[in-house]
Amino acid sequence: METFKFSKKESRLYMSFMYVTFVSLLVGGLMGLLQTLVRSGKYKLPFNIDYYTILTTHGVILGLVLTTFFIVGFQFSLMGKTVGISDKQILWGWISFWVMLVGTVLAAWMILTGEASVLYTFYTPLRAHPIFYIGLALVIVGSWIAAIVNFRQLYVWKKAHKGEKSPLLAFMVVINMIMWVVASLGVAYSVVVLILPWSLGYVATVNVLLTRTLFWYFGHPLVYFWLLPAYMAWYAIIPKIIGGKLFSDSLARLSFILLLMFSIPVGFHHQLTEPGIDPTWKFIQVVLTFMVVVPTLMTAFSLFATFEITGRNKGHKTLFGWFKHLPWKDVRFLAPFIGMVAFIPGGAGGIINASHQVNSLVHNTIWVTGHFHLTIATTVILTYFGIAYWLIPHLTGRRLTPKLNKLGIIQTIVWTVGMAIMSTSMHIQGLLGGPRRSSFSEYAGGDQVSTWISYQVSQAVGGTILFIGIVLMVYIFIQLAFFAPRGYEDYPIAEEDLDLDTEKTPKILENWYLWIGVTIALILFAYTIPMIDIIKHSPPGSIPFDWPIGRS
Amino acid sequence: MSKKNISAAKQTKEDVNLKGTLIMVMILGVVILVFWFGIYGLFLSR
Numbered sequence: 001m002e003t004f005k006f007s008k009k010e011s012r013l014y015m016s017f018m019y020v021t022f023v024s025l026l027v028g029g030l031m032g033l034l035q036t037l038v039r040s041g042k043y044k045l046p047f048n049i050d051y052y053t054i055l056t057t058h059g060v061i062l063g064l065v066l067t068t069f070f071i072v073g074f075q076f077s078l079m080g081k082t083v084g085i086s087d088k089q090i091l092w093g094w095i096s097f098w099v100m101l102v103g104t105v106l107a108a109w110m111i112l113t114g115e116a117s118v119l120y121t122f123y124t125p126l127r128a129h130p131i132f133y134i135g136l137a138l139v140i141v142g143s144w145i146a147a148i149v150n151f152r153q154l155y156v157w158k159k160a161h162k163g164e165k166s167p168l169l170a171f172m173v174v175i176n177m178i179m180w181v182v183a184s185l186g187v188a189y190s191v192v193v194l195i196l197p198w199s200l201g202y203v204a205t206v207n208v209l210l211t212r213t214l215f216w217y218f219g220h221p222l223v224y225f226w227l228l229p230a231y232m233a234w235y236a237i238i239p240k241i242i243g244g245k246l247f248s249d250s251l252a253r254l255s256f257i258l259l260l261m262f263s264i265p266v267g268f269h270h271q272l273t274e275p276g277i278d279p280t281w282k283f284i285q286v287v288l289t290f291m292v293v294v295p296t297l298m299t300a301f302s303l304f305a306t307f308e309i310t311g312r313n314k315g316h317k318t319l320f321g322w323f324k325h326l327p328w329k330d331v332r333f334l335a336p337f338i339g340m341v342a343f344i345p346g347g348a349g350g351i352i353n354a355s356h357q358v359n360s361l362v363h364n365t366i367w368v369t370g371h372f373h374l375t376i377a378t379t380v381i382l383t384y385f386g387i388a389y390w391l392i393p394h395l396t397g398r399r400l401t402p403k404l405n406k407l408g409i410i411q412t413i414v415w416t417v418g419m420a421i422m423s424t425s426m427h428i429q430g431l432l433g434g435p436r437r438s439s440f441s442e443y444a445g446g447d448q449v450s451t452w453i454s455y456q457v458s459q460a461v462g463g464t465i466l467f468i469g470i471v472l473m474v475y476i477f478i479q480l481a482f483f484a485p486r487g488y489e490d491y492p493i494a495e496e497d498l499d500l501d502t503e504k505t506p507k508i509l510e511n512w513y514l515w516i517g518v519t520i521a522l523i524l525f526a527y528t529i530p531m532i533d534i535i536k537h538s539p540p541g542s543i544p545f546d547w548p549i550g551r552s
Numbered sequence: 553m554s555k556k557n558i559s560a561a562k563q564t565k566e567d568v569n570l571k572g573t574l575i576m577v578m579i580l581g582v583v584i585l586v587f588w589f590g591i592y593g594l595f596l597s598r
Binding site for chain 1: 563564568569570571572573575576577580583584587588591592594595598
């Protein structure tokens with residue numbers, strides 16, 4: 001058995017990101033619970049705490065902080081494992097960690113003191129305290145440092161291994177970080193050049209449509225930035241856990257390249273009701289959005305094939321015998337598997353959201369909140385938990401004991417039940433016209449409103465169950481980090497199946513100039529003309545609004 | 553499944569059997585279409 005271990009220096013760096021991840025889970029999760037309780041209409045926040053403060057905390061801490069810290073830490077460990085990391089790169093890894101952490105603390109300080117109740121989308125003309133924007137900018141800058149370190153790691157490996165294809169997981173990490181850097185340039189420009197001077201009072205007005213468009217230029221690839229690490233685990237780690245091998249190296253690489261190309265020039269599908277954007281360009285970006293379906297279905301096919309081939313190789317010959325014999329009692333498999341299942345309604349809902357006409361049925365309703373709680377808060381987060389069950393003990397030199405494994409299975413079931421209740425009632429309430437974002441209100445009565453309330457109570461029930469799941473997960477994390485018995489936990493990476501995957505991976509799949517070139521060309525095609533329109537024809541800019549939410 | 557049916561044999565590229573995968577991806581496609589047309593029906597009815 002392989003007994004690979006990271007050096008202490010490496011483990012400490014990767015674990016630091018994990019500590020922030022799980023503190024964020026607890027804080028952000030508590031805010032989520034409070035939100036659902038308030039929206040049930042049966043509970044009022046104490047100490048004059050504003051609903052929009054906790055809503056912003058929930059979104060920023062879970063959507064931006066937890067995800068970015070987990071992803072950067074996990075990806076650093078993948079790079080360290082597959083291509084290695086030098087002392088200098090570890091130092092830069094630490095710099096990235098501290099820059100991100102300082103940014104997080106600054107943003108959190110502003111949100112918690114009510115100076116930045118602008119939700120995680122920080123739409124103008126709502127204005128937050130300038131320190132909030134500086135904090136967000138620092139989180140992004142810190143992640144860019146991590147990206148540059150990752151690029152350098154692969155570059156150094158390639159120089160030492162001339163003519164060899166890069167390890168699959170290193171390739172995937174670099175794709176994700178290229179996408180992240182290209183996408184976050186837009187939001188960084190918006191925050192630093194447009195919003196910050198306006199929030200400081202140096203300029204009087206801001207172009208609202210431009211800042212919203214730049215946010216969604218970033219906001220959609222952001223969801224793929226969350227999802228791709230889950231795909232990394234599905235393609236290259238889950239096969240090892242179930243006792244199988246990688247289905248196809250080329251298919252996995254091609255699907256990541258397609259995700260890089262088609263996840264950025266698609267932001268308009270979040271702005272389908274936005275006035276000021278030509279419908280032709282909305283249509284074009286909707287078409288590009290639908291291209292993302294291709295790599296997603298390639299992934300689904302590859303996963304089913306991995307499961308079936310592994311089962312059949314173990315001797316389960318009936319049509320679905322392979323399915324019954326998957327390792328259901330191994331939480332490292334079960335949690336990500338349920339994540340995969342949640343992606344079926346999650347993905348189907350995504351196709352509905354992105355369809356121009358049908359979007360009008362669900363736009364700005366709580367259906368959308370139900371949708372992203374299936375995708376990010378189930379598919380992605382359950383896969384992250386699945387990773388944590390082996391990554392944390394591997395880093396701390398401990399073991400996932402049978403007892404902790406069992407607790408993990410209970411946690412996964414609790415999460416699944418809680419989310420099924422909460423997300424389903426959000427979807428239904430959304431179809432009945434229930435709005436997202438807003439605090440509890442009876443909107444001065446009305447027949448339609450009365451149909452919403454029972455669903456909001458269901459959401460509070462689901463939210464409460466989910467919070468129990470969060471407490472369980474944090475307990476498991478603390479055990480794995482500090483108290484589980486000393487030992488060795490495998491870092492599972494699947495090998496290629498040379499009997500089945502006999503074709504050599506085409507060299508063109510690693511032609512970075514080509515794929516980055518196509519990505520940039522697609523972005524320029526999808527955004528240049530509408531951006532010129534937006535800048536030339538926008539109405540006068542808006543002065544800042546600190547009220548009714550913003551800076552209270 | 554009885555133990556009799558379980559005999560490990562490594563599949564190769566020539567004899568790989570992916571019938572289960574084919575059925576699963578077809579079911580997946582149907583689920584997506586049912587969801588979409590369900591909501592589309594609601595859109596038309598309003």
